[in-house]
Amino acid sequence: GDSVTQTEGLVTVTEGLPVKLNCTYQTTYLTIAFFWYVQYLNEAPQVLLRSSTDNKRTEHQGFHATLHKSSSSFHLQKSSAQLSDSALYYCALSVRNTGYQNFYFGKGTSLTVIP
């Protein structure tokens, strides 16, 4: 079936060190775009990154991700984690399903950055 698989559960990283959150996907539908969403405590999810181009790096707010269709992956990375990056991160993909679109979200990865 269609699915988005993310790094499980909780990730803790020390401030200033790199962080990588994994995302792989599986779908039988036509994939249109790939996203990373971030949800801060008691807030709504908001888009962090969007990509629809294979092998092209996308960057925003110090985060970057490259879509690799050959390995069905869209990992999120940052070279130097900040305390304010602590949040819940969702990988998502937009697919076309017989004339309409739907989004598939992963289960989310909770990132905690410690001093």
Place this chain on the structure above:
Amino acid sequence: GPKVLQIPSHQIIDMGQMVTLNCDPVSNHLYFYWYKQILGQQMEFLVNFYNGKVMEKSKLFKDQFSVERPDGSYFTLKIQPTALEDSAVYFCASSHGQGETLYFGSGTRLTVL
């Protein structure tokens, strides 16, 4: 950026009562969604709505749930009757077209007593 408005932000009701959650999506958006998030857990898909119809729904979208958007007004989620396990934050989201960004409202926190 584009704003999705949700009304009310909090709702407390007694089990068995009916509740309607209202969402004012971005004005030119065509695709509408509801998601459910239980405290401390991940967000989960409930239903999507396009061209006046439910296109896809999850197992969480029980028979007691219904959605509609009459005459392009609010996109609503109705639960009748409510159950204790319906207590959660419900997020509405909308997007303009296929492959475009999904924008979320700030959620309605529903507490069923």
